[in-house]
Amino acid sequence: MNKLTVRSVGGPTAVLDYAGHRVVLDPTFDDPRTYQNGSITATKYTGPSAAATDLDPVDVVLVSHEHHIDNLDISGREYARRARRVLTTTAGAPNLGPGAIGLRPFEYAEVGDVRVTAVPALHGSPEIGVVNGPVIGFVLEATGWPTVYVSGDNASLDVVAVVAERFPAIEIAILNLGAAQIAARGEAYLTLTAELAARAAALLGVRAVVPVHQDGWAHYTQGADDVVRAFETAGLTDVLVDLRPGDSATV
Numbered sequence: 574m575n576k577l578t579v580r581s582v583g584g585p586t587a588v589l590d591y592a593g594h595r596v597v598l599d600p601t602f603d604d605p606r607t608y609q610n611g612s613i614t615a616t617k618y619t620g621p622s623a624a625a626t627d628l629d630p631v632d633v634v635l636v637s638h639e640h641h642i643d644n645l646d647i648s649g650r651e652y653a654r655r656a657r658r659v660l661t662t663t664a665g666a667p668n669l670g671p672g673a674i675g676l677r678p679f680e681y682a683e684v685g686d687v688r689v690t691a692v693p694a695l696h697g698s699p700e701i702g703v704v705n706g707p708v709i710g711f712v713l714e715a716t717g718w719p720t721v722y723v724s725g726d727n728a729s730l731d732v733v734a735v736v737a738e739r740f741p742a743i744e745i746a747i748l749n750l751g752a753a754q755i756a757a758r759g760e761a762y763l764t765l766t767a768e769l770a771a772r773a774a775a776l777l778g779v780r781a782v783v784p785v786h787q788d789g790w791a792h793y794t795q796g797a798d799d800v801v802r803a804f805e806t807a808g809l810t811d812v813l814v815d816l817r818p819g820d821s822a823t824v
Contacts, residue, residue, distance in 0.1 A: 577823070578823045579816065580820070581817060581821070583621045584644075584790060585599035585749055586598060586601045591713055592686055593686070594684055598723060598747070599644045601617075601643065602624065604617075615643055616790065618789050633656075633684045634656045635711050638662055638706065643790050643792070661675060662707045662708070664707050689713055690711065690714070691709040693727075695727055696708045698761040701759070710727060720744055722746045722777065724746065724748045727764065727765065728764050737776055745824055748783070750766070752766040752795040767804075768807075770800060770804075774809055779812065780812065781824040782804075787800060788817070797817060
């Protein structure tokens, strides 16, 4: 079995080398700044660990959703619009240029020998998730390679259970964590907490969990150290791949 290489760029952004293809997740390349969208303020504390040009050549960009600045910031949007191929939500695809393809949950697209299937994600509680708009995750499959689940901004273990049932061969999970909260959405967590991530790992039965979306933004209420502690408490230290921005690992 071949192995996946993951490089953390920061925030939700990671680079996957998989089955001879390079995949970028939720590109964010802005320097630190504050964004204002109506009543919602988002503050980015840290810039990316790599420039967009350092990631080339890229075969496909996976955008879990394009309407939230921490998953697709200004530079990231420009990057996605220049990409030869982007897979995202059906609502978001028209905003990302001619190379963007919109997928509904459980629809798929082929990228060379890789099948990329969109899977559900719930961006908060059931009530808040509707307000937050459509989000998807992805499952990557290729012959001779581990099946990889990319959660996107999902806060629901019920959704993880659905994905696990549909794809029982998942070996590696790349989970958007951070226990994100914003005042306009109340006290609901908009992404998985560290504790829920450990439960998701057990539910999926994976051999490796790679956390992303846990650093660099003010509305992430938990960070990498919280995730390490939660996996230690759950007895899953051997499953956690503790990548920090700029780090890479082959799993």
